[in-house]
Amino acid sequence: MLQARVIAVAIRFNFPRFLYGLAITLLLGGGLLGNLLADWDFSQISRRAEALYGPLGAGRQRIDAWQHLLTAQKQVSETEQLNVVNLFFNRQLHYEEDIDLWHEIDYWATPIQSLWKGAGDCEDYAIAKYFSLRHLGVPAEKLRITYVKALRQNRAHMVLTYYASPEAMPLVLDSLMDPILPASQRPDLLPVYAFNGEGLWLTGAAGNKKVGDSKRLSRWQDVLKKMTAEGFPASSDN
Numbered sequence: 001m002l003q004a005r006v007i008a009v010a011i012r013f014n015f016p017r018f019l020y021g022l023a024i025t026l027l028l029g030g031g032l033l034g035n036l037l038a039d040w041d042f043s044q045i046s047r048r049a050e051a052l053y054g055p056l057g058a059g060r061q062r063i064d065a066w067q068h069l070l071t072a073q074k075q076v077s078e079t080e081q082l083n084v085v086n087l088f089f090n091r092q093l094h095y096e097e098d099i100d101l102w103h104e105i106d107y108w109a110t111p112i113q114s115l116w117k118g119a120g121d122c123e124d125y126a127i128a129k130y131f132s133l134r135h136l137g138v139p140a141e142k143l144r145i146t147y148v149k150a151l152r153q154n155r156a157h158m159v160l161t162y163y164a165s166p167e168a169m170p171l172v173l174d175s176l177m178d179p180i181l182p183a184s185q186r187p188d189l190l191p192v193y194a195f196n197g198e199g200l201w202l203t204g205a206a207g208n209k210k211v212g213d214s215k216r217l218s219r220w221q222d223v224l225k226k227m228t229a230e231g232f233p234a235s236s237d238n
Contacts, residue, residue, distance in 0.1 A: 040135070042067040045231040049112050052229060059116035062092050066115060066132070073136055082162055085132045086173045086180055093120050093128075095175065108219045110226045122158040125175035127223065129160045130196075141166070144201065146194035150176065151187075161194065 046063060050056055056063065069088055073081050096119040098107040111128040114120040120128070126145050133143060142163050150157035161170040161183065169182045172189065183191070191203035 040067075040070070040232060045112065048229065048231040049116060053113070053116055056116055059118065062115040062118060063112065065092070066111070070132065070135055078138055078142075078162075078164075081133060081136050081138065082171065082173060082180055085129050085136070087178055089114075089125050089128050089132075090175055090178055093118060093125060093175075095119070095121060097121055106219075108223050110223055110230060112230050113226070122175050126158045126160045126173075129173050131227075133160075133162075138162075140196050140198060144170070144194040144196045146170075146172075146203065147192045149190040149192065151190055157189070159189065 042063065046056065046060060049063070066088070069084060073084055076084075093114055096117075098104050098121055101107070101117060101119055101121075102109070108127060109117075109120055109124045111131055114124045114128050123145075130143055130145060134140065144161045144163070146159050146161045148157050148159060149155070157176070159175075160173040162173065162180075163170050169184055171180050172183055172186050173180055174186075174189075183189070194201045194203055
């Protein structure tokens, strides 16, 4: 029943067909979302990334800048963390489609891969921002990765949303713009569904209803496996 509801929403808003499978995977399986709160050894991470991907080139400076950001922002407010992380990835990465960057229709990159390339698509921005904020200590329940329809571009899009409290109007961290605005001030985005390590929500016309748990989200498991290979200590939100 839930599968049909999510697919119906995807069809209604003209989402690409490959997102239907993602919706079903979320509902049937769930997700393993790494909080990765342990200390990160960036010297080891850089060595492993170079062994996996080859010379990091200009990516090394981007990775070093990320390490500096995470160190410098540990003790500041969540509001400042949101702004710094959002601006960092919006400026360090340029948008590029998966098919051009990775030669796949839908590829979820790790933050290291995105910084190595200096590029990514909307989900890669959201992934990198999510892991950065989780590492800085922002609780998982305040963060959701949200699929929307970007009305001006007439296409599927992904953003990271932040809830100061469970009932608060979410703030939108978006690769399309630097300012972080409340969702009420983003009429150009039509929310469809959202997820984090604690579940899946149908949003928009469906309200803000939790419809399932995330236990075995395959694409996130793949991201975590890649991050573990890169030298990150893998753990889960659950």
